[in-house]
Amino acid sequence: MILKDLKINKPIFFGSSALIWVILFFAIFFKKTSEIVFTQLYEFITVNFSWWYISCVAMLLLFSLFLMLSRFGDIRFGEDHEKAEFGFGAWMSMLFSAGMGIGLLFYGVAEPVLHYSTAPSSPGARFGEASHALKTTFFHWGIHAWSIYIVVGGALAYFTYRKGLPMSIRYTLKPLIGDQVDGPLGWLIDILAVLGTIFGVATSLGLGVTQINSGLSYLTDIPNNVYTQLFLIAFITLFATISVVTGIKKGIKLLSQANIVVAVILLSFIFIEGPTIRLLNLYVENIGIYLQGLPNVTFHTSARNDTPWMGTWTLFYWGWWIAWAPFVGTFIARISRGRTIREFVAGVLIVPTLATFFWFTVFGETAIALIEAGHTDIVTAVQENLPVALFVFLEKLPLTTITSSLSVLVIFTFFITSSDSGSYVIDMITSGGALNPPTIQKIYWAFMEGAIAAVLLVMGGLQALQTATINVALPFSFITVLMAYCLYKSIREEREEARALREEQIQEAISSN
Numbered sequence: 001m002i003l004k005d006l007k008i009n010k011p012i013f014f015g016s017s018a019l020i021w022v023i024l025f026f027a028i029f030f031k032k033t034s035e036i037v038f039t040q041l042y043e044f045i046t047v048n049f050s051w052w053y054i055s056c057v058a059m060l061l062l063f064s065l066f067l068m069l070s071r072f073g074d075i076r077f078g079e080d081h082e083k084a085e086f087g088f089g090a091w092m093s094m095l096f097s098a099g100m101g102i103g104l105l106f107y108g109v110a111e112p113v114l115h116y117s118t119a120p121s122s123p124g125a126r127f128g129e130a131s132h133a134l135k136t137t138f139f140h141w142g143i144h145a146w147s148i149y150i151v152v153g154g155a156l157a158y159f160t161y162r163k164g165l166p167m168s169i170r171y172t173l174k175p176l177i178g179d180q181v182d183g184p185l186g187w188l189i190d191i192l193a194v195l196g197t198i199f200g201v202a203t204s205l206g207l208g209v210t211q212i213n214s215g216l217s218y219l220t221d222i223p224n225n226v227y228t229q230l231f232l233i234a235f236i237t238l239f240a241t242i243s244v245v246t247g248i249k250k251g252i253k254l255l256s257q258a259n260i261v262v263a264v265i266l267l268s269f270i271f272i273e274g275p276t277i278r279l280l281n282l283y284v285e286n287i288g289i290y291l292q293g294l295p296n297v298t299f300h301t302s303a304r305n306d307t308p309w310m311g312t313w314t315l316f317y318w319g320w321w322i323a324w325a326p327f328v329g330t331f332i333a334r335i336s337r338g339r340t341i342r343e344f345v346a347g348v349l350i351v352p353t354l355a356t357f358f359w360f361t362v363f364g365e366t367a368i369a370l371i372e373a374g375h376t377d378i379v380t381a382v383q384e385n386l387p388v389a390l391f392v393f394l395e396k397l398p399l400t401t402i403t404s405s406l407s408v409l410v411i412f413t414f415f416i417t418s419s420d421s422g423s424y425v426i427d428m429i430t431s432g433g434a435l436n437p438p439t440i441q442k443i444y445w446a447f448m449e450g451a452i453a454a455v456l457l458v459m460g461g462l463q464a465l466q467t468a469t470i471n472v473a474l475p476f477s478f479i480t481v482l483m484a485y486c487l488y489k490s491i492r493e494e495r496e497e498a499r500a501l502r503e504e505q506i507q508e509a510i511s512s513n
Helices: 010-029 033-050 050-069 087-097 102-107 110-117 130-141 143-162 169-182 182-221 228-245 248-273 274-297 314-334 339-350 351-372 377-384 386-394 400-430 438-512
Strands: none
Touching: 010 033, 010 050, 010 182, 010 400, 010 438, 033 314, 033 339, 050 274, 050 314, 050 339, 087 248, 102 130, 102 143, 102 351, 102 386, 102 400, 110 130, 110 182, 110 377, 110 386, 130 274, 130 351, 130 377, 143 228, 143 248, 143 314, 143 339, 143 351, 143 377, 143 400, 143 438, 169 182, 169 314, 169 438, 182 314, 182 400, 228 274, 228 400, 228 438, 248 274, 248 351, 248 400, 274 351, 314 400, 314 438, 339 351, 351 377, 351 386, 351 400, 377 386, 386 400, 386 438, 400 438
């Protein structure tokens, strides 16, 4: 009965599953060898392809801005007068939870403090200068990240809702490779999308579970070790499975809205307890500094600085966002039916970016203010135990137990929405582009995400997560650029055909008169 319910594209489903199981087997039973292989591959990519990552993301950002400002912006994902499937609030909640989620809690305090307390190799950054610390953080979490999602999500939404093709990465390349989308080349493209998605989500799950463990250990006597983290992965994956089984319009939508509410409560408390007016001034000022330095940092490759900073920070983030692009792009495409290209780009690029900047300003600037007031143990926590930094920071504010518990809850719910959304997307890809794939397959992919996160943590924690992300992202970065080309080619042809049709109708009207 279960086998009859399956709806899969066999080459993609079994091909991606086999590759994932081979990688897991290799990592578990040949741990030292796998660490050497993955690390050497990581070093090879960061040395030889940093120029490509930087150029690729810059191109995607420029293309996203072009889509929003061009004459193609009024093209709708669907029929010309179709209404949006989800309201603006629900739409924002779901794409924000899927797009950033756990990372905001993990890096909200840590990244600004790290850039403040060390001298990074980003352009113009100096030791102990908060403005450069926030500018660098904004750069990593700002419009560059969301532009990657826009290209993938926009291409998927256009070809699915406008052209009637299945929602799968390979079909966005149909203008380029034609009927090969249904052959081995198309299957390979979707397999790479599955690998990017599952390793990208696993990276976030790994970050989230280390921070949940740190929070629970900080609040209670629960040990902070890999065994607790493995238990937490299993426990939370169970909840994610329950959520994904209920479907996108129930479990995922409701949970996304709930975790945004809890996150806003936590953010509001820090904002009120921190230097409130100063934070508002800094928010405006930090955005100005970010925009002023944007052209410089966008194309910065650290070619003149022989340091590991680029690989640890910018390349890791670009790899993380690219690896997440099949997941987040497919997910936001799924929830964006009925929106115009301009509305889609503006909504995805501007609103989440401004919200993210406010989050980092509130958490990061408040932490820096506490450090300047003498609470240097925040710096120590960030440098020695990154996941616990948030809880050391919250200890300096009132209602520590409540805010720390809320933080654990937010991470927990973001963890679930990342996992269930990722399972949903992978299931869509491996089912051949079905918008509502079978439940049993969602359960399988939820399990696989948890398994990969567990293996990466056992292999080496944060470093292993970073290594896996950059390695997996490289092949998909080329696919993403090709997706941008195919989207442009298709919307340009649509407009030319529409113009030719109007001219023909005008000529017919003139002739009839």
